[in-house]
Amino acid sequence: MAFTENVGTYILTSDTLTILAEMGVTSISVLLVSGAVTVKGSLALGNRQSDPISLSSGTPLNVSFQFPIDGYVIDASAGEALIIVGR
Numbered sequence: 633m634a635f636t637e638n639v640g641t642y643i644l645t646s647d648t649l650t651i652l653a654e655m656g657v658t659s660i661s662v663l664l665v666s667g668a669v670t671v672k673g674s675l676a677l678g679n680r681q682s683d684p685i686s687l688s689s690g691t692p693l694n695v696s697f698q699f700p701i702d703g704y705v706i707d708a709s710a711g712e713a714l715i716i717v718g719r
Contacts, residue, residue: 642715644669644708649715653702656719660701663692667711674703687713 642649643665651657662671670684671693684707687693695701706713 638719640715640717642717643712644706644715645712646709648709649706651701651704651706651717653700655700655717657701657717658699659694659696659718660704660706661692661694661716662687662706663714664689665712665714667708669706669708669711669713672705672707674705 651660662669664687669687671687672684673682675682685693695704700719706715
């Protein structure tokens, strides 16, 4: 039986990761392990730009769409996060 590459698991420490459409990711879960981690989208609503959202310890942030996610920034430059992505 061959593996289907549709799920990835990552530990992001003192780094930033930007999810782009060409990666084909349609769902993301991010869990704060330590320090400060934020997520930020790139979609503006009229003149209102997206704001970074700070993650809370022990509560995963899950997002899922019917299309590839583009411009989703996970900033763990001051912390560590566990990330699961799917397509």
